[in-house]
Amino acid sequence: HEGYAAFMLDSFSGRGLKRLCAGSAELTGRMRAPDVFAAAAYLKTLPQIDAGRIAAIGYSHGGWTLLTSASTERQHPDVSIRAFIMFYPSCGGFTKLPGSTPILMLLGAKDDWTPAAPCEALARSATAVGRSVTAVVYPNARHHFDGAEVRRLTIVADARGGLGATVDYEPRAHEDAEKQVRAFLAT
Numbered sequence: 001h002e003g004y005a006a007f008m009l010d011s012f013s014g015r016g017l018k019r020l021c022a023g024s025a026e027l028t029g030r031m032r033a034p035d036v037f038a039a040a041a042y043l044k045t046l047p048q049i050d051a052g053r054i055a056a057i058g059y060s061h062g063g064w065t066l067l068t069s070a071s072t073e074r075q076h077p078d079v080s081i082r083a084f085i086m087f088y089p090s091c092g093g094f095t096k097l098p099g100s101t102p103i104l105m106l107l108g109a110k111d112d113w114t115p116a117a118p119c120e121a122l123a124r125s126a127t128a129v130g131r132s133v134t135a136v137v138y139p140n141a142r143h144h145f146d147g148a149e150v151r152r153l154t155i156v157a158d159a160r161g162g163l164g165a166t167v168d169y170e171p172r173a174h175e176d177a178e179k180q181v182r183a184f185l186a187t
Helices: 029-044 059-071 116-128 171-186
Strands: 055-059 081-089 103-108 135-138 154-156 165-167
Touching: 029 055, 055 059, 059 081, 081 171, 103 116, 103 171, 116 135, 135 171, 165 171
Parallel strands: 055 081, 081 103, 103 135
Antiparallel strands: 154 165
């Protein structure tokens, strides 16, 4: 429809994992980040893929993974990822974001699982040193705001090591996020 090919990377099954909601010690963003570059290197070998126009999109744990990928891109000079798009990543623990690839973060102001504030601070600090980082914060959105299958506010009891967190669909945020992604990729 938009002219893009999609490749879904499964970093869980090959490691025997199904779910990391209770805690991510078994597979951190740093452990998973090389998968992103391995996938991009594979995509470069496919004749139907324009190797100069590869972007990566990650949701939640995948967004956290992309933060690490984006900050370690210089370690992978043979693999060019042209854009990183992160839906509600965990930005805690990141104080700087080295690299040059543009980043789009889509965040929920009411997200109690991966709060927006650390991502907003990271975006400001990265922008201040010349990296193109755009953080879009949706005021009424929670974690998984783009999950149309979620029909009401849902508590994920084992999230955050048993503290729990909420997920909820927010159609206005979802619609705008899709527009933001299309516009970001077009540039």
